[in-house]
Amino acid sequence: xxxxxxKTALIIDDDEVLREMMNAMLSRMGYTVVSAENGNKAVETxxxxxxNIDVVLMDLFLPDVRGDKVCPKILKKHPNMKIIVMxxxxxxxxxxxxxxxxxxxxxxxxxxxxxxALEKVFA
Numbered sequence: 001x002x003x004x005x006x007k008t009a010l011i012i013d014d015d016e017v018l019r020e021m022m023n024a025m026l027s028r029m030g031y032t033v034v035s036a037e038n039g040n041k042a043v044e045t046x047x048x049x050x051x052n053i054d055v056v057l058m059d060l061f062l063p064d065v066r067g068d069k070v071c072p073k074i075l076k077k078h079p080n081m082k083i084i085v086m087x088x089x090x091x092x093x094x095x096x097x098x099x100x101x102x103x104x105x106x107x108x109x110x111x112x113x114x115x116x117a118l119e120k121v122f123a
Contacts, residue, residue: 008032010049011026013035023035042058052080052081054082059085082102082121084104085103
């Protein structure tokens, strides 16, 4: 991360406790963090965000819209955004996105696991 630019992360997950935990970890790592509890809210947040969203950490199976419907809409405004899938299921679930996935995190994750996933994405 360069000193002149603070990266922004969007967390998309319906689990409030997980969103708060991820927010705390990402903030500690120096990220600006925004979050959404479902797919529609994530799209609204991304479209209204004034600046770049560098990485999205998202659950594939949201209560309103699956991840494969959310990512293309967000990528329209943030085409360089990296996607990290968070799931309690296996890595094969990322295939439903029909777009490039840059990382996978098994939920719940530790601070070190999150940090390593982000380092790999931005290497």
